[in-house]
Amino acid sequence: xxxxxxxxxxxxxxxxxxxxxxxxxxxxxxxxxxxxxxxxxxxxxxxxxxxxxxxxxxxxxxxxxxxxxxxxxxxxxxxxxxxxxxxxxxxxxxxxxxxxxxxxxxxxxxxxxxxxxxxxxxxxxxxxxxxxxxxxxxxxxxxxxxxxxxxxxxxxxxxxxxxxxxxxxxxxxxxxxxxxxxxxxxxxxxxxxxxxxxxxxxxxxxxxxxxxxxxxxxxxxxxxxxxxxxxxxxxxxxxxxxxxxxxxxxxxxxxxxxxxxxxxxxxxxxxxxxxxxxxxxxxxxxxxxxxxxxxxxxxxxxxxxxxxxxxxxxxxxxxxxx
Numbered sequence: 001x002x003x004x005x006x007x008x009x010x011x012x013x014x015x016x017x018x019x020x021x022x023x024x025x026x027x028x029x030x031x032x033x034x035x036x037x038x039x040x041x042x043x044x045x046x047x048x049x050x051x052x053x054x055x056x057x058x059x060x061x062x063x064x065x066x067x068x069x070x071x072x073x074x075x076x077x078x079x080x081x082x083x084x085x086x087x088x089x090x091x092x093x094x095x096x097x098x099x100x101x102x103x104x105x106x107x108x109x110x111x112x113x114x115x116x117x118x119x120x121x122x123x124x125x126x127x128x129x130x131x132x133x134x135x136x137x138x139x140x141x142x143x144x145x146x147x148x149x150x151x152x153x154x155x156x157x158x159x160x161x162x163x164x165x166x167x168x169x170x171x172x173x174x175x176x177x178x179x180x181x182x183x184x185x186x187x188x189x190x191x192x193x194x195x196x197x198x199x200x201x202x203x204x205x206x207x208x209x210x211x212x213x214x215x216x217x218x219x220x221x222x223x224x225x226x227x228x229x230x231x232x233x234x235x236x237x238x239x240x241x242x243x244x245x246x247x248x249x250x251x252x253x254x255x256x257x258x259x260x261x262x263x264x265x266x267x268x269x270x271x272x273x274x275x276x277x278x279x280x281x282x283x284x285x286x287x288x289x290x291x292x293x294x295x296x297x298x299x300x301x302x303x304x305x306x307x308x309x310x311x312x313x314x315x316x317x318x319x320x321x322x
Contacts (some may be wrong), residue, residue, distance in 0.1 A: 080093075174195055200232050
């Protein structure tokens with residue numbers, strides 16, 4: 001998710017699940033070729049398994065960008081043809097490419113020839129008036145023929161005009177059954193479902209029909225749900241870390257970031273939802289939101305926020321509320 005799942009967010013999430021695959025925010029091929037490549041590709045070894053998500057429509061540039069990702073150590077290259085934003089469409093990539101499955105197949109071919117790691121595709125169930133099972137099947141079949149065996153399918157279609165990106169995440173109705181039927185029709189492919197999934201129980205239900213589940217906004221907004229992923233899906237017997245233990249494990253990473261000249265809120269903005277649903281969670285969020293962005297803020301701000309949620313730090317900034 002652009003501007004959300006940066007390397008700091010992924011490191012934080014990895015503290016709660018060892019086995020789930022993490023994905024970068026979408027990075028354009030042009031940004032890697034002409035921009036600050038080292039900064040854009042940087043990630044911690046602890047993040048593995050981690051996939052680099054790319055956007056673009058030029059096969060030569062995407063092949064080069066995929067090569068950069070493979071050389072940087074990513075485990076997977078994911079091509080996003082599901083993003084409906086105006087900025088993405090103006091660059092002729094994202095969801096608008098679903099109208100041209102042959103073009104997407106060519107992009108996949110170029111990237112697969114350039115790298116030895118897996119190349120996957122993230123898409124929607126349809127776009128505009130191309131909103132039938134056969135439309136999705138036509139797209140999937142064409143791209144699969146190019147050698148892509150894994151598709152992450154957001155179970156909403158995208159309207160390429162008339163809806164904002166936010167509306168495109170909410171207005172088109174979810175159609176999980178279409179993704180399930182796709183898996184039935186193509187049992188040879190790895191089909192991963194995405195869109196509106198907010199609990200591990202829902203994930204379990206979907207796994208009766210498909211091969212995997214991608215959780216985006218729920219994992220960001222209520223990240224502690226990740227603490228039981230390994231136990232629920234990967235047979236891990238260890239007791240999940242407490243919320244406080246997650247923060248304690250994150251502190252050395254924050255300290256290193258601060259020492260290198262980074263800002264506290266570069267990282268703490270991703271942990272605001274950790275205490276979602278808990279007593280005094282609002283005080284915790286408010287303290288971090290107010291003080292972490294200030295120049296010179298250090299780990300004491302995080303400690304005070306923990307004190308707020310644990311009832312150890314006095315504050316007059318509003319009533320207790322979750």
